[in-house]
Amino acid sequence: MSETESSISRLTVDLGAVQRNYRRVAAELGPGIECAAVVKADAYGLGATRVAPALARVGARSFFVAQVEEGIELRPLLPDVQIFVLNGLQPGLESSCEQHRLTPVLNSLGEVELWTAHSRKRSQPLPAAVHLDTGMNRLGLPTSEVTRLIAEPERLRGLSPLLLLSHLACADQCEHEGNSRQLRLFQNWRGQLPAMPASFANSSGVFLSVDYHFDMVRPGASLYGVNPVPNHLNPMVQTLLLEAKILQVRDVDRGTTVGYGATHRINDAGVRLATAAIGYAEGYPRSASGRGLAFLGDQRVNVVGRVSMDLITLDVTGIPADKARPGAWIELIGPHLDVDVVAERAGTIGYEILTSLGGRHRRRYLEPS
Amino acid sequence: MSETESSISRLTVDLGAVQRNYRRVAAELGPGIECAAVVKADAYGLGATRVAPALARVGARSFFVAQVEEGIELRPLLPDVQIFVLNGLQPGLESSCEQHRLTPVLNSLGEVELWTAHSRKRSQPLPAAVHLDTGMNRLGLPTSEVTRLIAEPERLRGLSPLLLLSHLACADQCEHEGNSRQLRLFQNWRGQLPAMPASFANSSGVFLSVDYHFDMVRPGASLYGVNPVPNHLNPMVQTLLLEAKILQVRDVDRGTTVGYGATHRINDAGVRLATAAIGYAEGYPRSASGRGLAFLGDQRVNVVGRVSMDLITLDVTGIPADKARPGAWIELIGPHLDVDVVAERAGTIGYEILTSLGGRHRRRYLEPS
Numbered sequence: 001m002s003e004t005e006s007s008i009s010r011l012t013v014d015l016g017a018v019q020r021n022y023r024r025v026a027a028e029l030g031p032g033i034e035c036a037a038v039v040k041a042d043a044y045g046l047g048a049t050r051v052a053p054a055l056a057r058v059g060a061r062s063f064f065v066a067q068v069e070e071g072i073e074l075r076p077l078l079p080d081v082q083i084f085v086l087n088g089l090q091p092g093l094e095s096s097c098e099q100h101r102l103t104p105v106l107n108s109l110g111e112v113e114l115w116t117a118h119s120r121k122r123s124q125p126l127p128a129a130v131h132l133d134t135g136m137n138r139l140g141l142p143t144s145e146v147t148r149l150i151a152e153p154e155r156l157r158g159l160s161p162l163l164l165l166s167h168l169a170c171a172d173q174c175e176h177e178g179n180s181r182q183l184r185l186f187q188n189w190r191g192q193l194p195a196m197p198a199s200f201a202n203s204s205g206v207f208l209s210v211d212y213h214f215d216m217v218r219p220g221a222s223l224y225g226v227n228p229v230p231n232h233l234n235p236m237v238q239t240l241l242l243e244a245k246i247l248q249v250r251d252v253d254r255g256t257t258v259g260y261g262a263t264h265r266i267n268d269a270g271v272r273l274a275t276a277a278i279g280y281a282e283g284y285p286r287s288a289s290g291r292g293l294a295f296l297g298d299q300r301v302n303v304v305g306r307v308s309m310d311l312i313t314l315d316v317t318g319i320p321a322d323k324a325r326p327g328a329w330i331e332l333i334g335p336h337l338d339v340d341v342v343a344e345r346a347g348t349i350g351y352e353i354l355t356s357l358g359g360r361h362r363r364r365y366l367e368p369s
Numbered sequence: 370m371s372e373t374e375s376s377i378s379r380l381t382v383d384l385g386a387v388q389r390n391y392r393r394v395a396a397e398l399g400p401g402i403e404c405a406a407v408v409k410a411d412a413y414g415l416g417a418t419r420v421a422p423a424l425a426r427v428g429a430r431s432f433f434v435a436q437v438e439e440g441i442e443l444r445p446l447l448p449d450v451q452i453f454v455l456n457g458l459q460p461g462l463e464s465s466c467e468q469h470r471l472t473p474v475l476n477s478l479g480e481v482e483l484w485t486a487h488s489r490k491r492s493q494p495l496p497a498a499v500h501l502d503t504g505m506n507r508l509g510l511p512t513s514e515v516t517r518l519i520a521e522p523e524r525l526r527g528l529s530p531l532l533l534l535s536h537l538a539c540a541d542q543c544e545h546e547g548n549s550r551q552l553r554l555f556q557n558w559r560g561q562l563p564a565m566p567a568s569f570a571n572s573s574g575v576f577l578s579v580d581y582h583f584d585m586v587r588p589g590a591s592l593y594g595v596n597p598v599p600n601h602l603n604p605m606v607q608t609l610l611l612e613a614k615i616l617q618v619r620d621v622d623r624g625t626t627v628g629y630g631a632t633h634r635i636n637d638a639g640v641r642l643a644t645a646a647i648g649y650a651e652g653y654p655r656s657a658s659g660r661g662l663a664f665l666g667d668q669r670v671n672v673v674g675r676v677s678m679d680l681i682t683l684d685v686t687g688i689p690a691d692k693a694r695p696g697a698w699i700e701l702i703g704p705h706l707d708v709d710v711v712a713e714r715a716g717t718i719g720y721e722i723l724t725s726l727g728g729r730h731r732r733r734y735l736e737p738s
Contacts, residue, residue: 266506281413309724
């Protein structure tokens with residue numbers, strides 16, 4: 001069955017655009033500062049096994065995943081890079097980390113102890129990142145444990161090389177006073193611990209100021225096109241094209257309603273609707289019901305009525321019949337529709353739009369030219 | 370790596386419960402009325418290749434998918450059942466439908482013509498469903514085309530066996546006047562077309578009244594535990610257990626904040642938080658931020674702060690330390706938390722919670738005993 005015959009939605013990932021975004025972030029950095037890449041959650045839904053090698057080809061040498069399983073998947077593709085596991089070292093995972101040369105991000109003194117014990121058992125130094133919680137209350141050493149680590153730095157003996165790490169809670173709000181408070185705390189703690197490279201900034205953190213860069217930055221969302229500086233011009237390029245095929249076009253009668261719950265009433269004569277083959281089961285969010293946008297060529301159309309599981313309905317009144325026709329592709333994310341715009345319409349953030357894309361689309365990867 | 374060592378969330382699908390729900394719906398039906406099963410969108414996220422055979426074992430003989438590709442996937446597993454394709458017959462898919470013995474749901478006179486032309490070419494009758502749009506304005510023959518079909522019933526020549534089909538827009542609101550209006554229209558049109566079996570009711574439609582049953586009903590969501598009669602006791606049993614592992618537990622200081630955006634402030638002393646390894650990348654919706662519920666054994670805990678991509682934070686203040694500990698599993702959907710409750714907390718419907726589950730969980734299937 002050829003692609004043109006398929007009724008399935010289509011997702012095109014532009015790996016060259018991902019690479020350009022990586023270079024764009026790296027261009028913000030002073031000499032010697034490393035630009036790592038966050039590829040957890042299947043590279044935010046874009047496909048880690050394609051995205052991570054593409055990033056390695058433009059110079060990324062350190063990658064961050066959330067789970068050990070994600071690191072194991074990447075290792076054979078990228079035998080020479082450093083792979084950090086953000087969710088830390090759960091008891092029993094020591095051998096997996098060692099075997100696949102994964103660097104755990106140690107989130108507690110308990111995890112530090114687990115990993116140093118494993119290092120002793122193996123009589124060899126093991127790499128690690130130590131995550132200090134400066135204001136997320138989520139993962140990382142809380143203040144009480146940082147204090148103990150400062151008093152007993154020998155707890156890190158046997159771990160090498162080391163990276164000191166923390167994470168910003170509000171970096172996407174450049175004026176938020178929490179940013180500088182977290183920064184001061186991180187600098188303060190860092191000054192009291194053994195010397196080691198440090199990493200603090202996520203995508204938005206990179207654009208806050210050079211004070212947040214330290215020795216390594218960890219962009220994720222920006223690589224995939226999400227704007228790291230909300231309310232300012234997006235310095236990133238879009239990396240995705242999400243399209244769905246029109247299945248049917250109909251003239252609808254005034255006074256009738258559209259879709260589940262009859263939430264959209266047709267108040268005018270001469271309205272034409274198109275039904276396209278994508279829905280919330282394919283990651284097009286139900287919260288975009290009656291609010292989502294799409295493009296048919298250069299013409300904007302509105303999602304009307306509720307988003308169904310496998311279908312959406314669009315108001316194509318006034319669009320020429322040779323454009324709004326069964327078999328035509330509509331754009332839902334792409335050059336006309338930034339992922340951030342799609343997210344805003346759905347009441348969420350670009351990150352969730354990306355990670356919801358799922359495996360049900362026909363995927364194409366554009367290789368860099 | 371054994372399962373107990375994994376940091377990944379865990380989804381258990383109880384196939385026996387799905388079978389009990391099928392029997393429960395079928396018990397509503399009079400003699401001779403067929404209970405089909407809707408297994409589109411990977412059986413609403415539960416896994417069609419496991420769910421559909423389990424349903425066939427308790428008597429389901431007709432299955433509904435949305436896309437041809439879904440039917441092709443099921444056919445080798447279920448060689449003897451009828452598989453309907455709801456999204457219809459796109460030009461070029463005729464041979465695929467014939468080859469895999471898929472029955473297209475014809476949504477327009479154009480699709481009727483495509484399929485009858487294929488039937489003529491093959492000189493053999495082909496099975497089809499004809500979908501009349503009685504009030505969705507989404508897919509199906511609009512009134513103008515139904516009128517033409519009534520005037521020219523020979524348009525169906527060559528198609529056999531036939532099923533007449535329509536779909537309810539507001540069946541989950543039993544008092545909605547649209548239900549009886551759609552019913553009357555369907556009965557009226559049916560009376561003017563050649564005699565053939567008919568199907569009208571989705572899950573909620575089954576419970577509206579026997580008038581909606583016709584010859585075949587098409588439950589989907591109810592099979593998977595979604596309540597087909599909102600605001601009444603759910604006659605269905607839950608089919609899922611979604612769990613995530615606690616990674617870290619911490620005592621947090623008064624005046625600090627939790628997670629991205631610092632949206633949750635700790636106003637009391639003695640608060641303990643647990644961070645668990647699930648987030649919106651695994652389908653736990655970001656819209657449950659600060660509103661979601663979870664269970665640790667029999668004890669209810671609240672999601673506090675924003676849901677992150679791979680993590681959630683829970684207030685476990687007052688839960689014994691041997692329960693709220695790293696490595697413990699928390700329940701997010703399951704015996705204590707109906708999928709409908711989870712959905713309500715996230716501002717959506719159970720259908721979207723199910724179809725968002727995705728492939729990132731460690732899956733287990735419980736076979737019927």
